[in-house]
Amino acid sequence: MATAAKEPHVRTMGHLALHYGAAEDGPKAAKLLQILGMVETQVIPFPNGNFYRFVVDDTHFSRGDGIVYLSALPEPQLKLIETIHEALGVGTANEHDAVKGMRAMMDSDFEASFHFGFLLESLEDLERIILDLKDRAENDPDLKGRIKIGLNRARQGNPDVDARLDASPIYGDVTRYAYGSNGVQAFVETDLLKAGQLGDSMVIELDYVFPGHDQHVLSVVELG
Structure with a gap:
């Protein structure tokens, strides 16, 4: 058969x-x-x-x-977040050490906790978006004080990639490196979206991978 x-x-x-x-x-x-x-x-x-x-x-x-x-956010979830914040003194002088530690971790590594990422096909598009957001973070009433931006450039070693990023309007002076090569990351943290352990903010990641490389920041994690 x-x-x-x-x-x-x-x-x-x-x-x-x-x-x-x-x-x-x-x-x-x-x-x-x-x-x-x-x-x-x-x-x-x-x-x-x-x-x-x-x-x-x-x-x-x-x-x-x-x-x-x-x-x-549904009302029960809002009440849960409010209760957690009250119990841990979030944002007060008596903020729990665990909260302080969590914030310190996120300040040093945007991708250390829950986030989601979008892959862009154009580095120029990513640069345009981030430049626009940096301006809006200072001048747009809807976004002023509501967003924080972090950047990781590709690990050094590819001369063409290094040269392009050195000339980038957003990555040229960046000293933080991604956990991989041949790609970049941009992180946008905002309290307009509620997620994570404290339910107070959300991190969105924008990625770009340079073409022609099977090994890149999203395919192989590099440590050290």
Whole structure:
């Protein structure tokens, strides 16, 4: 009896659900996602804040993958976060040492805890986005004081990559290096999105990999 040929088993990343806190932060969080390159496809108003659907690019409009949902934190989760903050004295003079240690860790390494990343096909696009965000962090009322940016450049050793990054408007003076070669990382931490152990902020990562290299920052982790 003939056996039917098996089709290749293919999977893609389907969707990510993000949350904001106060209802008035919904449009600001949505604005940030658009600045980062997400394409807004749907907005549904609710009393506690809008529900949004985004896709990573126009080609994913009607697909079932490459989706980012954004909505307000449910009330029980808000109450849990408030209780945790109260118990640990988050943001007060009596802040628990564990919280201080967590913040110190994140300040030294943006990717040390929960975050998600997008891969860009153009370094120039990544540079444009980060330059825009740096300006908005100082001048945009919706984003001023709400975002923090960190950068990792590729490990040194590839002359072409090193020269391009030396000339970069954002990576030229960066002294932090990624856990790998032939690629760069940009981190955007914002309190407009609520996630992580304390439910107070979220880190979004933008990545670029230089073409023509099988070994790069996202394929092989390099330590030391």
